[in-house]
Amino acid sequence: VYELKGIKHVATLKEIEIAKNLNSQKAAIYLETRAYIRSALSSLFKIDALDIPIIANPGEPPKLPQGMGHVSISHCNDALVVVWHKNKIGIDIERSDRKFNYQAIAKKYFFKTNQSLNKKNLDRSMVLNYWSIIEAAIKWDEGKISRDILEWEYLNNKNSIHHKKKKTNLYFDQFDLSIGQYQLLIKI
Numbered sequence: 001v002y003e004l005k006g007i008k009h010v011a012t013l014k015e016i017e018i019a020k021n022l023n024s025q026k027a028a029i030y031l032e033t034r035a036y037i038r039s040a041l042s043s044l045f046k047i048d049a050l051d052i053p054i055i056a057n058p059g060e061p062p063k064l065p066q067g068m069g070h071v072s073i074s075h076c077n078d079a080l081v082v083v084w085h086k087n088k089i090g091i092d093i094e095r096s097d098r099k100f101n102y103q104a105i106a107k108k109y110f111f112k113t114n115q116s117l118n119k120k121n122l123d124r125s126m127v128l129n130y131w132s133i134i135e136a137a138i139k140w141d142e143g144k145i146s147r148d149i150l151e152w153e154y155l156n157n158k159n160s161i162h163h164k165k166k167k168t169n170l171y172f173d174q175f176d177l178s179i180g181q182y183q184l185l186i187k188i
Contacts (some may be wrong), residue, residue, distance in 0.1 A: 001079055001080070001081045001093070002036040002040075002079065002080045002081075002082070003078060003079055004029065004032055004033070004075065004077075004078045004079060004080055005032075005078075006028055006032065009031060009032055009034075009035030009036075010035060010049065010050060011031050011034060011035060012050060015030070015031060015034050015056075016031075018030065018057065018058065019031050022058060026058065029075070030058055032080075033073065033075055033080050034054075034056050035049070036080050036082060037052075037054060037056060037062060037071065037073060037082050038050065038052045038054065040082040040084070041054065041064075041071065041082075041084065044084055045068070053065050053068070054071070061139060061142050069084055069085060069086045069087075070084070070085055070086070070087060070088050070089050071083065071084050071089075072089045072090050072091045072136075072139050072140070073091070074091045074092045074093040074135070074136075074139070075093065076093060076094060076095050076098070077095070078095075079093060079095075080093075081093040088140055089140060090135075090136040090137055090138070090139035090140030090141070091136055091139065092131075092132040092133075092135040092136040092139070094128055094131075094132055098128065100124075100128075102122075102123070102124040102127035102128065103122075103127075105127055105131065106122055106127050106130075109134075109149050109150065110127070110130055110154075129174070130154055133154055133161060133172060133174065134149055134152050134154070134161070136172065137152050137161050137163075137170055137172070138152065140170065141163065141166075141168070141170075148163075151163050151164050151165050151166075152164075155169075158171075159171055159172055159173075159174065160172070
């Protein structure tokens with residue numbers, strides 16, 4: 001987990017060109033997160049950070065060449081988590097103190113797709129947790145939240161999530177890892 005501080009980092013020429021087409025806030029986040037991805041993978045592969053052959057365009061999952069495994073990232077307003085595995089992987093990080101209307105999110109997305117959720121006992125933490133499971137699954141599947149959120153159904157008792165259209169079952173590991181005010185919620 002990296003703390004995002006708005007620091008300028010070394011970037012490839014392509015990343016600098018991409019950043020020029022983003023607004024200043026998104027450009028800063030883009031360049032900083034890509035630098036941390038490169039740094040993490042540099043340590044893993046023992047390759048100079050600027051030589052990491054990653055394609056990490058804004059709004060798209062980062063990709064490594066075939067045979068180098070898979071990387072997934074998640075960031076909130078001030079932290080980034082980078083994970084690598086030889087197989088596909090998805091991750092989500094959320095601030096444990098994140099403010100959001102959990103009842104509206106649950107009503108809009110989760111009650112429509114998951115009849116097994118207990119509406120009476122649903123609280124902010126459960127909705128944040130469920131959201132994180134869905135977001136990590138979408139990243140694993142290289143999907144889009146806007147398109148895929150209603151397709152994934154959480155199977156309560158099985159640590160499993162199901163994509164209705166694709167008929168895909170995905171088992172996940174879920175853990176809380178408190179690092180200051182951050183809570184790492186999901187790894188699939």
